[in-house]
Amino acid sequence: MKQPADAEAVYIQLGALLAVTPNLSAVDDRHQIPDETLRWLGDVSATVARLGSISDKAELDAAISMLISTGGRAQYAQKIKLVLYRCLTLAQQRAPATAQGTFVATGADFDAFAALHRIFEEAKKSILLVDPYMDESALLTFAILAKEGVSIGLLSDESGMRPALEPAAKAWISQYGDKRHLKVRKAPRRSLHDRLILVDEDKAWILTQSLKDFAARSPATIQRTDPQLALMKFEAYTQIWNSSTVVAETI
Incomplete structure (x- = not known):
């Protein structure tokens, strides 16, 4: 063959x-x-x-x-x-082990969890989640997968961010403090066009669906970008991050 x-x-x-x-x-x-x-x-x-x-x-x-x-x-x-x-x-x-878990069939909740867990485990310094329709599951289900000491950033759209994210973020900050540093910001309306996981400023994964209902109703993919595109995504979303409104932040 x-x-x-x-x-x-x-x-x-x-x-x-x-x-x-x-x-x-x-x-x-x-x-x-x-x-x-x-x-x-x-x-x-x-x-x-x-x-x-x-x-x-x-x-x-x-x-x-x-x-x-x-x-x-x-x-x-x-x-x-x-x-x-x-x-x-x-x-x-x-395919190499780093690529496996990229495709997630409809309703395969554990496969989605396992694939995202592998990504979060790679982080040594920081993770930035970009999702126009982010809700509290970004914290309750996924951000908690990161190791202690890794800084978490959540960037959502001001018109798409779900109301429960803000109180969840404040409860996270109250409980974890500097052990799990968190920043949540909302970008100007319709300025976010990707669903991304950016890790340590030099690695990026593109998600075809929002985390809150990832692969719930249709198959989804998690695709790692090449290093050059990862850098471009990081630079572009850093600019958006800097112009976005603070929702909650570890002091």
Whole structure:
């Protein structure tokens, strides 16, 4: 079996595609598969080809052909999903440990928790969470995963930040003080366009959904950026942070 040139890239790409799976049984007014679905099918076929599994590629392409010829029959839509999830598992097994857990299936709460726990454990100095729709779960479920002594920053949008975050932050500060230094700020309305975890100023992960309902209703991905993009994200969000309103802060 041919090995892919970059197992991590294949794993991330498959996860990202599965996170935006269209309704494969939906048809347009001509009872044909819509163009956007055809583009998605082409992308998944090309990605599976990179995985190097000839049998999976053949099975996938056969199911795609039948889906198109039958106008979205459900049995072929299910077959496509089955092959893709099998390929995702294979790609995960081949990918390095640092990449595993990037794709989180719907309702897989523990997988989401474990993947984020690995990220938070990497932090030695600081973590900055960026999420336009942040609520108290950012503290209660995730920030608590960081080691003592790691400074936590939470940056949300003034129109999207949930009301319970502020009292949760003040209770955190009251209990932990300098042991778990915390700063919470709200950015100007509609100035945040990412959901990010920035670690130690030089590592970044992009999340496809907000932490408060991560993978609750649809698959989600956690994608680590390359070092150059991580630095760019840190610099951009440091500027936004500096112009944002303080909500709560360890003195």
